[in-house]
Amino acid sequence: MENLALGTIAAPLGSAILILIVTKWWKRFADIWATVVGGFTLVASILLIGSEPIVYRMGGWAPPWGICLVLDPLSELMLLVINLLGFFVTVYSLSYMEWYTNKPKFFALFLLMMAGMNGVVLTGDMFNLFVFLEIASLASYGLVGFGVEAEELEASFKYLILGSIASTLILFGVAIIYSVTGSVNMADISVFLKGTGNNAAVLFAAVLFLAGFATKAALVPFHAWLPDAHPSAPAPVSAMLSGVLVKALGVYAMARVFYNVIPVDPIFLKVIMVLGVISMLVGGLLAIGQWDIKRMLAYSTISQIGYIFLGLSLGTALGLVGAIFHLLNHSTYKGLLFLCSGSIEKATGSRDMREFGGLSKRMPVTSIATSIGALSISGIPPFAGFWSKLIIIIACFRAGEIVPGIIAVGVAFITISYYVKLQKYTLFGKLPDKLAKVKESPFAMSSAMIILAVLCLALGLGYPLLNSSILSPAANSLLDTTGWGYITNVLGF
Amino acid sequence: MEGMTKIVKTVARLVIGFILLYGASIVIYGHITPGGGFAGGVFISIAYVLIMLAFSKKVAMRKLSNFAASLSDNLGAFSFFIIGLLGSIFSGYFLYNFINHGTPFRLVSAGTIPLSNIAIGVKVGASLYAILVALSIYGRVLTEKEEE
Incomplete structure (x- = not known):
């Protein structure tokens, strides 16, 4: 080992x-x-x-x-x-x-x-x-x-x-x-x-x-x-x-x-919480106005990282589990969404959503994968993103942090809005004539996207198993009430 | 005539050998005197940079081509990695000093440390030279206005 x-x-x-x-x-x-x-x-x-x-x-x-x-x-x-x-x-x-x-x-x-x-x-x-x-x-x-x-x-x-x-x-x-x-x-x-x-x-x-x-x-x-x-x-x-x-x-x-x-130190946790809430809000609001598909995803990352830090800053077991679960989920669906954006960029030669439309007809695998990624990050059940956001929000309320909790709920709606925009302008609607001949990505690219899309669903459905096997032990290794667990592991006393 | 004046070239021709030798000695004696792979490697690269400055890039590239510099750079780094890995294979710990340490302060002593120094010396010498070659290749692209 x-x-x-x-x-x-x-x-x-x-x-x-x-x-x-x-x-x-x-x-x-x-x-x-x-x-x-x-x-x-x-x-x-x-x-x-x-x-x-x-x-x-x-x-x-x-x-x-x-x-x-x-x-x-x-x-x-x-x-x-x-x-x-x-x-x-x-x-x-x-x-x-x-x-x-x-x-x-x-x-x-x-x-x-x-x-x-x-x-x-x-x-x-x-x-x-x-x-x-x-x-x-x-x-x-x-x-x-x-x-x-x-x-x-x-x-x-x-x-x-x-x-x-x-x-x-x-x-x-x-x-x-x-x-x-x-x-x-x-x-x-x-x-x-x-x-x-x-x-x-x-x-x-x-x-x-x-x-x-x-x-x-x-x-x-x-x-x-x-x-x-x-x-x-x-x-x-x-x-x-x-x-x-x-x-x-x-x-x-x-x-x-x-x-x-x-x-x-509670002061540092408070600072991290404030930074997390600001990131969540600012990242989400700035993402709405973007037309460059990858730039929108980048602002979305700032927003989602805010969620993770909000969970971390609560200092409770539930908050940490939520943060760590969101970290795991975000890596899969944001990775997936960026890979999908790469497929779209490679097929169309552009990243501007205004030039797209109706790609679901020509690129079915990429479209389904993009939709799954978008639904998951937007927090639609039963995808993984829903559960991790829910845990973070519940943890906020249970820790008595009402305002950050309400903002987290609000940002979840902002997230839905810009991912609906992404899907509407990219996947649905009328296919422009110049994109009539675009082709689906090769096997290596498609297979990676399919597996990550399946993971978005599997991580959501498998939460109970994940919680007992990975998430709770990981949260406990941070939230060690005596503070000696890590030290004992390393120094042997 | 490419390169600098005859005076510079003559002086450079005389000192380049000493610089290389000094660099090599700093690498090889790295475990018993101040210095080591990185410092000695910088000296070695400086010898080639001096050739580049005094005699032109073409001459320097003839002595040590881009390909050879890149290969030595990679081989130096890989040798260091292999020394570390051998430690792991022989004793279970990465970078473990698994060779007999010998008598302290003798040239042949300190186990794997002099070998690691040589690997780092080759890596640093070659990569610094390669960086300077790369920097000298790229020039500023003139704007249309400047071209006029």
């Missing part, structure tokens, strides 16, 4: 380099090997679910002296989220990336990003978290600008600047925490801070973490990079960025730091 956990980082990391070497002579190797590695990491992350907490000592050095990888239920869930979408996006890319000139480099960067994200969710070391976060971020900057057109390069540059500022803030935070506690091991820091409490320096570091991770998660007002970066990237990359990158680098890292490393 230990080696499987390591394999989820090592396999994509080594393969990224191997692909660059072998494809100098054999181009098809990238397709084959990326699919194999994607399959391996998916199987590994499924096998790791439900296993006992694992602490892997890098180089044989025991924590807190060496770097360690920690696999607890929350990491297991995040690994599943990342590698599930990662595999289907890889399959989709086999066909979609034929559109671009250099597929081997795409897969190398893609696998590097996967390794970085898997590293972020597994590491038990603050500085190592920063390193993996940078690996994933740097790969994503390259992937956003992969088309090397002016618009893509501009978006990539903007993302690079804002992402680097966020990384610098996080690094400053790590430096301050190290100067106060003398350690970069998360569990060790937690032990120290439990003894001394949060002094001014720790609070300042927490503010830096908040700003840094909020930028990575694209919470309003730190969201400026996302509406440019996500639409400009190739569709599979947009799916990964919106589906998992903002969650692994932003949501997960913030949850881990504020629940397991720095003792939970």
Whole structure:
């Protein structure tokens, strides 16, 4: 099991380099090997679910002296989220990336990003978290600008600047925490801070973490990079960025730091709640006015990330279960919707919804998948999105947070409105003459979309099973009433 | 005549060997003296950059082509990864120092650390050179107004 956990980082990391070497002579190797590695990491992350907490000592050095990888239920869930979408996006890319000139480099960067994200969710070391976060971020900057057109390069540059500022803030935070506690091991820091409490320096570091991770998660007002970066990237990359990158680098890292490393402070939870509510509302309202299909999905991501943070900020078991379930659901349906938008863009050559209409007649698979994704994210029962939003809203009311709860209900209606708009202008109505000859996507792309669409329904229907096997253990690993669960796992006392 | 003046070329011809040698020594002695793979790799790349500046890009590319730089870059990184993986295979821990550590402060000592330094030195040297080559390829696209 230990080696499987390591394999989820090592396999994509080594393969990224191997692909660059072998494809100098054999181009098809990238397709084959990326699919194999994607399959391996998916199987590994499924096998790791439900296993006992694992602490892997890098180089044989025991924590807190060496770097360690920690696999607890929350990491297991995040690994599943990342590698599930990662595999289907890889399959989709086999066909979609034929559109671009250099597929081997795409897969190398893609696998590097996967390794970085898997590293972020597994590491038990603050500085190592920063390193993996940078690996994933740097790969994503390259992937956003992969088309090397002016618009893509501009978006990539903007993302690079804002992402680097966020990384610098996080690094400053790590430096301050190290100067106060003398350690970069998360569990060790937690032990120290439990003894001394949060002094001014720790609070300042927490503010830096908040700003840094909020930028990575694209919470309003730190969201400026996302509406440019996500639409400009190739569709599979947009799916990964919106589906998992903002969650692994932003949501997960913030949850881990504020629940397991720095003792939970109600003020920070309140700040996260306010930011979450603003993101929900602003993202939703801005999405309504968009005509670029991918830009609408990008604003929708900001709105849905707001829901996740609202659930996290409640600090209750139900709120955390809702947030984590919404995180899992959002990765599947937003990944699916971005893949569908890629199919539509590839078939029609445009992203402007005003130029579409009646695509359901020519592209049935893409249309059904888009509809399922849209229904799920809009919160229509029995799709997965309904249950996670319901849990978050109930958790709000049970925690006595009436206003955020009411806003969450209101934003659910806003979400329905812009997804109805997306379906009306794209899938239904009259098919324009110039689109009379568009064709359905090839098998690799269609199959990835079909499976993700089925997952949107399956996750909703399978909630009771998911709750007992993954969601509740993951929430409990964050909401540890004694605060010693994580520490005991890592340091053994 | 491509490149810089004869004075620069003569001086460059004299010092390039020493720069390369110094870079290599920093990499190889990385485990017992200050420095290591990254610092030494930067020196190695600087030697090639000096060739590029003094003699022109064409000459530098003849000495170390784009393909060779890219391949060395990848092979350096992959070697480091393999050293880490071997640690995992032999002892169960990634990057475990599984080779006999020898006598401290001797050149042949410290197990896998000097090997890792060499891998990093090759990677950093080749990739920094490749980055500078890439930067020198791209130029600014003139607008229509500027062309006029």
